[in-house]
Amino acid sequence: MTDTQTATSTATLDEPRPVVTMTGISIGFPGVKALDGVDFRLFPGEVHALMGENGAGKSTLIKALTGVYQVDAGTVLVDETPVTFTGPAQAQAAGISTVYQEVNLCDNLSVAENIMLGHEVRRFGVVDWPATRREARTHLATLNLDIDPRSQLSSHSLAVQQLVAISRAMVVDARVLILDEPTSSLDADEVARLFDVVRALRDRGVAILFVSHFLEQVYALSDRMTVLRNGTLVGEYRTADLPRVELVQKMIGRSLEVLERLEEAPKPVVAAREDTRPYLQAIGLGRKGSIEPFDLDVYAGEVVGLAGLLGSGRTELARLLYGADHADRGELRVEDRPARLRTPRAALARKIVYSSESRKTEGIIADLTVRENIVLGIQAQRGWVRRVPRKKADEVVDRYVEALGIRPANPDALAGNLSGGNQQKVLLARWLATQPKLLLLDEPTRGIDVGAKAEIQRLVADLASQGMAVVFISAELEEVLRLSHRIAVLRDRRKVAELVNTDDVTTDDVVDLIASAGTADDPSGPPPPDEVQDVQLFGKEDRA
Amino acid sequence: MNVVRSVVRHRLFWPIVALVVLVVASTLKSPTFLDITVRDGHLFGGPVDILRRSSVLLLVALGMTLVIATRGIDLSVGAVMAIAGAVALTQIAASPDPGSLATVSAAIGTALVIALLIGLFNGFLVAVVGIQPIIATLVLMTAGRGIAMLITGGNITTVTSQPYKTLASGYWLSLPVAAIIAGVVFAATALVTRRTALGVLIESVGINPSASRLAGVRARTIIWTVYVVCALFACLAGFIRSADTMAADANNIGLFIELDAILAVVIGGTSLAGGKFSLTGTLVGTLVITTLTLSITILGIPANAVSLFKALVVIAVCLLQSPVVQHRMRARRRRTAPVPVEVPA
Numbered sequence: 001m002t003d004t005q006t007a008t009s010t011a012t013l014d015e016p017r018p019v020v021t022m023t024g025i026s027i028g029f030p031g032v033k034a035l036d037g038v039d040f041r042l043f044p045g046e047v048h049a050l051m052g053e054n055g056a057g058k059s060t061l062i063k064a065l066t067g068v069y070q071v072d073a074g075t076v077l078v079d080e081t082p083v084t085f086t087g088p089a090q091a092q093a094a095g096i097s098t099v100y101q102e103v104n105l106c107d108n109l110s111v112a113e114n115i116m117l118g119h120e121v122r123r124f125g126v127v128d129w130p131a132t133r134r135e136a137r138t139h140l141a142t143l144n145l146d147i148d149p150r151s152q153l154s155s156h157s158l159a160v161q162q163l164v165a166i167s168r169a170m171v172v173d174a175r176v177l178i179l180d181e182p183t184s185s186l187d188a189d190e191v192a193r194l195f196d197v198v199r200a201l202r203d204r205g206v207a208i209l210f211v212s213h214f215l216e217q218v219y220a221l222s223d224r225m226t227v228l229r230n231g232t233l234v235g236e237y238r239t240a241d242l243p244r245v246e247l248v249q250k251m252i253g254r255s256l257e258v259l260e261r262l263e264e265a266p267k268p269v270v271a272a273r274e275d276t277r278p279y280l281q282a283i284g285l286g287r288k289g290s291i292e293p294f295d296l297d298v299y300a301g302e303v304v305g306l307a308g309l310l311g312s313g314r315t316e317l318a319r320l321l322y323g324a325d326h327a328d329r330g331e332l333r334v335e336d337r338p339a340r341l342r343t344p345r346a347a348l349a350r351k352i353v354y355s356s357e358s359r360k361t362e363g364i365i366a367d368l369t370v371r372e373n374i375v376l377g378i379q380a381q382r383g384w385v386r387r388v389p390r391k392k393a394d395e396v397v398d399r400y401v402e403a404l405g406i407r408p409a410n411p412d413a414l415a416g417n418l419s420g421g422n423q424q425k426v427l428l429a430r431w432l433a434t435q436p437k438l439l440l441l442d443e444p445t446r447g448i449d450v451g452a453k454a455e456i457q458r459l460v461a462d463l464a465s466q467g468m469a470v471v472f473i474s475a476e477l478e479e480v481l482r483l484s485h486r487i488a489v490l491r492d493r494r495k496v497a498e499l500v501n502t503d504d505v506t507t508d509d510v511v512d513l514i515a516s517a518g519t520a521d522d523p524s525g526p527p528p529p530d531e532v533q534d535v536q537l538f539g540k541e542d543r544a
Numbered sequence: 545m546n547v548v549r550s551v552v553r554h555r556l557f558w559p560i561v562a563l564v565v566l567v568v569a570s571t572l573k574s575p576t577f578l579d580i581t582v583r584d585g586h587l588f589g590g591p592v593d594i595l596r597r598s599s600v601l602l603l604v605a606l607g608m609t610l611v612i613a614t615r616g617i618d619l620s621v622g623a624v625m626a627i628a629g630a631v632a633l634t635q636i637a638a639s640p641d642p643g644s645l646a647t648v649s650a651a652i653g654t655a656l657v658i659a660l661l662i663g664l665f666n667g668f669l670v671a672v673v674g675i676q677p678i679i680a681t682l683v684l685m686t687a688g689r690g691i692a693m694l695i696t697g698g699n700i701t702t703v704t705s706q707p708y709k710t711l712a713s714g715y716w717l718s719l720p721v722a723a724i725i726a727g728v729v730f731a732a733t734a735l736v737t738r739r740t741a742l743g744v745l746i747e748s749v750g751i752n753p754s755a756s757r758l759a760g761v762r763a764r765t766i767i768w769t770v771y772v773v774c775a776l777f778a779c780l781a782g783f784i785r786s787a788d789t790m791a792a793d794a795n796n797i798g799l800f801i802e803l804d805a806i807l808a809v810v811i812g813g814t815s816l817a818g819g820k821f822s823l824t825g826t827l828v829g830t831l832v833i834t835t836l837t838l839s840i841t842i843l844g845i846p847a848n849a850v851s852l853f854k855a856l857v858v859i860a861v862c863l864l865q866s867p868v869v870q871h872r873m874r875a876r877r878r879r880t881a882p883v884p885v886e887v888p889a
Contacts, residue, residue: 070871070875322758324757324758343757344757344758344759344760345760345762348760354758356755356758361752361754361755362752362754362755362758363755363758364752364755365747365748365751365752365755365756365759366751366752367747367751367819367820368744368747368748368751372744372748376744376748376756376759376761377759377760379741379744379745380745380756380759380760380761380762381760382741383741384740384741384742384745384766385740385741385742386740386741387739387740387741388741430759
């Protein structure tokens with residue numbers, strides 16, 4: 001516990017009084033001890049990063065501060081006055097605003113309504129909509145966001161929705177702004193724009209609590225950090241005093257060997273496979289309004305990365321391969337036989353599984369236990385009559401809880417009470433338990449900390465080396481490059497290139513591909529299909 | 545202490561307390577309430593009466609539980625009961641030999657087939673067409689009684705048929721036949737949902753339909769199935785109710801029973817938002833509602849105030865079960881408990 005001591009000593013430096021002080025916070029859920037005696041302080045005019053792995057208790061601590069959860073023990077002081085918030089509304093009234101990891105807005109309301117909800121401009125007791133929209137527009141303008149306040153929220157991309165959520169948090173004159181993974185679905189430009197706003201707010205004296213799994217962003221933005229591990233406090237540090245390697249060690253509480261091994265591992269070598277046929281073959285497969293017709297082969301033992309910006313059609317492509325959406329053109333062949341996948345069930349029967357990017361809405365079943373969630377895939381295949389025997393279920397669940405390091409290792413915990421990364425592992429367990437031959441992974445590492453990310457990456461590599469075919473989707477190009485044998489590049493709902501991931505391929509090359517495809521997107525409109533073929537730097541001919 | 549707390553926190557604690565209170569109050573008022581007597585080898589008395597009267601509501605509520613678990617609701621159950629009674633009794637009345645077992649079996653068969661079709665129709669609207677359950681089943685809630693009227697030709701057909709009458713007032717092994725039917729259906733439903741994976745799949749669909757579909761669960765088929773099951777159970781309830789009076793009263797059989805059934809499900813702790821369901825909870829909820837109706841008469845509550853009294857009891861039970869209220873009560877208890885003195889730093 002030497003860490004805590006250093007923390008206390010740094011804390012005695014003369015500083016303004018903290019706006020938030022949390023002492024000895026403990027919170028438990030059925031089957032989960034989420035926080036155990038955690039201390040936390042937040043000063044005005046600083047960006048304070050809350051660091052820790054999945055399940056370390058970051059989100060729980062935030063929810064304890066904002067009154068979403070009631071603390072079992074401990075005190076919360078705002079401006080050195082004890083408070084007990086019974087809900088986010090009270091916390092907001094006290095000047096504490098939050099933007100959560102998953103966008104918590106009303107899809108079916110307009111942007112203006114979402115931003116101004118509860119703060120509508122009123123005149124003579126009725127809402128003055130034009131004025132409300134005007135105000136919403138000014139709030140959007142602070143974020144340099146130029147969208148129609150009257151448009152429906154669901155018509156915007158996840159990234160824009162995230163920015164709307166931030167505008168919403170800024171509507172009340174917040175003294176404390178909590179950003180829980182605000183950048184996980186933003187591209188680099190949007191991140192930079194967000195950071196400008198955050199810095200401006202900090203300089204105005206707002207205390208900002210920042211949670212992110214991107215270490216670069218944490219180091220770029222934060223002044224101070226608090227590290228949690230397994231629901232306990234590791235310590236509080238000045239960002240400048242804590243080298244990255246030490247931070248990671250404190251977060252994961254074990255050696256960096258695993259991580260380094262992975263970092264140093266050479267790129268996967270494409271196995272010779274002249275005689276094998278692809279496990280899955282898409283020929284001109286497409287869906288109107290979703291993704292333009294594309295060709296794609298996936299071989300057993302191979303990781304195919306899908307690279308592209310948000311909304312470039314990565315997810316749409318994967319959903320077609322899984323039968324989650326119906327292709328309206330083209331042909332799909334599995335093991336060299338034509339396959340019409342009308343439902344996910346049909347895909348499952350052909351040993352194809354898909355792990356969705358939105359694990360909350362399309363992944364886990366929150367109110368079922370970890371065990372039930374993991375067994376669900378097998379059960380769905382068996383049909384309802386033959387229940388997976390309890391003994392077999394336990395066997396499967398124990399194996400995957402152990403193999404994937406699901407925490408807490410309690411099969412009876414409700415899946416919804418787990419942290420994001422552990423929910424992702426539960427999902428992976430569900431799919432792996434069905435013993436698939438083709439694994440479609442859509443953003444499996446989004447919003448996940450370094451340790452878990454490395455574990456999942458290693459798992460993907462292992463699975464491929466054992467002969468599984470994997471389609472790997474990620475917004476992080478480094479990750480795609482590290483894992484993939486081949487990379488398909490998408491842009492504007494169109495597959496624009498495919499390249500073999502040889503040693504000399506760098507992220508810049510892929511970025512160039514994404515960008516160069518963009519030049520064809522000038523006033524002349526989208527390129528005709530034959531032009532797209534030209535962009536294929538490394539076509540199928542090269543691979544043969 | 546921990547045992548006490550876990551008992552108090554059990555979601556069926558307050559409904560069971562309500563049940564006990566009602567029984568005790570009725571017994572105080574009418575000391576013979578709990579007596580069970582044997583007459584002609586049949587059991588009689590308060591508890592037996594409760595069981596017999598519960599059977600109709602239990603059948604309807606069981607189907608409703610499954611539907612609600614999938615995030616749905618079935619408002620057409622009362623109308624289905626009316627149709628079932630109308631079909632069965634009209635067919636029996638039209639046959640040359642109303643008293644024969646064959647006639648009654650055939651009539652019951654016809655009604656079950658019609659209920660099956662109704663269930664398929666409801667399920668089709670909800671699972672395939674994607675209409676909101678409350679609207680989809682509203683169609684038959686209103687139209688269903690009209691259909692029943694057409695079947696009976698607008699008359700209240702009265703029939704004499706001993707085998708059919710047995711459904712409501714008969715005894716077997718000294719127990720009421722109606723209670724036995726409901727008990728068997730309850731046991732079968734519990735067995736099928738909990739011994740197979742159906743229960744968990746229904747819950748999974750109710751908690752998160754799109755995730756379930758992506759997990760390979762036949763969400764559509766499951767939703768469709770529960771509406772069929774619900775209609776079939778309502779049909780059985782219709783037999784018992786119509787056998788009670790032996791009159792196919794299209795306007796009154798099962799009137800407003802959908803509300804009681806929903807209430808029974810909610811009291812039993814199954815959330816209207818779908819997901820986790822409890823058949824035992826529904827059984828308790830049904831018993832509470834039936835006992836309540838029965839004790840109203842015993843306690844001599846004036847007929848005008850019956851609805852009000854019923855509402856008060858239901859509100860009390862629901863309030864005690866509500867997470868918000870429970871949370872407040874716990875917070876209050878904690879606040880009154882001694883707080884360790886903090887040493888100022």
